[in-house]
Amino acid sequence: MKTKIALQGIKGSNHYKALTELFNEKGVDALECTTFQRLISAVVTGESEKAVMAIENSIAGSILPNYRLILDHQLQITAEYYLNISHNLVALPGQDLEDLVEVKSHQMALHQCSDFFSNQLHINLIEDVDTALPAQIIAQQQIFGVGALVPKGTAELFNLKVIAEDVQNNSLNETRFVVIEKQANTNPDVDKTTIQFEIAHESGSLAKVLNKMAEHELNLSKIQSIPIPNDIWRYAFIVDVSFSNPVHFQKAFSEISKISINPTCVGQYKSGKS
Ligand SMILES: O=C(O)C(=O)C[C@]1(C(=O)O)C=C[C@@H](O)C=C1
Structure with missing residues (x-):
């Protein structure tokens, strides 16, 4: 039986390319969605098992609404994929x-x-x-x-x-796609994770969290702040870290949980190649 996977766009789009490079095209039943909201709904309702969704681009930056969709629906990132983009x-x-x-x-x-x-x-x-x-x-x-x-x-x-040909601003142009699912990735072969947390509005509170990451040898590859919609001018932080040993991450996360607010693991996965 084919795996139903939602994507944003149709055959010929970058999402379609990412999907076919990540999964064997023959085993996939692609659900073409016209919006990211529709793609997320497909995963939430179970209409599709997974979704492939762009999350950031090396020229244009993060797609913040997509982070918000993942967080609001308590979905998990189970894989990432870097696609070279030319327009x-x-x-x-x-x-x-x-x-x-x-x-x-x-x-x-x-x-x-x-x-x-x-x-x-x-x-x-x-x-x-x-x-x-x-x-x-x-x-x-x-x-x-x-x-x-x-x-x-x-x-x-x-x-x-x-x-x-190639009319993008820079020849080095990559989009990072993530695979979204309802359940977390249980494969032990993971070396990267995305976490989300809020912090008290106090001097040094973010530095304390970052120091815990350094103490446990986590390598931070991205930190993104994102507005908290019902708490005006307050922000949550989304952090990507890689590690050589998952135990390091577990220890760091347990300590970070004590000094942050609403800490959540948004997914564990194998780091993709840029
Ligand atoms: O329209 C497409 O081709 C897409 O797959 C969408 C999308 C995006 O969402 O960022 C994907 C990669 C490129 O960065 C440009 C557009």
Whole structure:
């Protein structure tokens, strides 16, 4: 039986690429969702067993609403995957850059290509649900004057022309995807974890938590603050740490739990390769 996995976007999107590189495509029944909220609901209701969701990009930064969705629904990160992202500007054949008046793509993709478009003031940038859907619609409805920003290979999928290749601000462009599930990863072969905690509004309280991590040899790779919606101007912290021995993490987490508020383990997993 195939595993049902939710993704944001359709075949030809970066999410689809990440999904097929993480899992064997033949064993997967992909549930294409138009929003991240829909993807999370699919996991919460059991409609899909897992979801693949972008969480941050090396140029455009963290997708904070996605952290909030994971936390609010008490879901777990069970894997991570770094995907190299390149964006090609595509449109119906027979057109060049000067023929385009609009380019449609995912908000994060448009951010990643801001330098290129700052020199193309005749083009209006329009946010869409993902990178592939506007390309599919342009092809199906034969829409001239409108382009899409898509991953490599997607132009061929929809018989579109590549007008400009690799238009992202930096050639080193990666998106970190996470796999989301209801249950925590029970595989003992883990070396990374994501935790969330709040702290008292007192001098040194964050430093005390970070010191505990250092004492137990945890290697911090990311710290992200995120607003607490019903507590105005207060923040929770989301921290990614890697470790060589899970016991180090367990000891650190138990000590951090005593000096922080609402400490939660948001997932344990094997660190992905960037
Ligand atoms: O639209 C896509 O292709 C997606 O998979 C979405 C998404 C994102 O959510 O960040 C994924 C990777 C890229 O960073 C740009 C867009």
